[in-house]
Amino acid sequence: MANQNDSFIDEVTEDLRRDRLFRLFRRYGWIVLLAILGIVLGAAWREYSRSQHETRAEVWGDAILSAEQAQDRVAALSAVDPQGGAGRKALSEMLAAGFEAEAGLDQKAAERLKAAADAVKDDPVLRDLALLKAVMAAGPAMDAAERDRILSELSKAGAPFELLALEQKAVALIGAGRKEDAIMLIGQIQQKDGLSEPLRRRLSEMMITLGAEPERAEGPGPQSMPAPTAN
Known part of the structure; x- marks a missing residue:
């Protein structure tokens, strides 16, 4: 129950x-x-x-x-539809500027690259890459004050292309005949972390070209003094 x-x-x-x-x-x-x-x-x-x-x-x-296979590659690249992406447009403009530089149109290439950088302000990597390429394309023809301003911004600690921008500072110093400043800056760059082997090799070659032994890079640390400008 x-x-x-x-x-x-x-x-x-x-x-x-x-x-x-x-x-x-x-x-x-x-x-x-x-x-x-x-x-x-x-x-x-x-x-x-x-x-x-x-x-x-x-x-x-x-x-x-x-x-890139077209007869007028610059015009063809500029006309490519970026499919709504500002980054894609900037990349195609960088490629077009590269072909302009190959044709000896350095100033036009630099202006195109600066315009591309201005169009991608919200993308620090693409923006800095375009500005760095603009400096390299223009070379000594770029206004010294503008070049120093751009490179000072690109070479800030932690910037995407910090080391390459510092290298361009050294190139500018060499072009301005400031040998000792260039040697000092190269030495500072060589002490930084993250140097690629190609960059390390280029820096050593610049030191030798300047008449200094590569080991002279063992100078003041990167934080001991500010990098000189090329003005």
């Missing part, structure tokens, strides 16, 4: 539990369904967006390759 009572109580409890769950589902089930639907739609949208991004990148890449 006790077993029958226990079984009856268990059945009633189970029925009550099912009834309670059913009422909860009727009241809140739509929230669960909406959450599931949101997850499914979100995943589908992310996949669609990724596919669209890859497609646009492929189309843009094919257009760049085609433009």
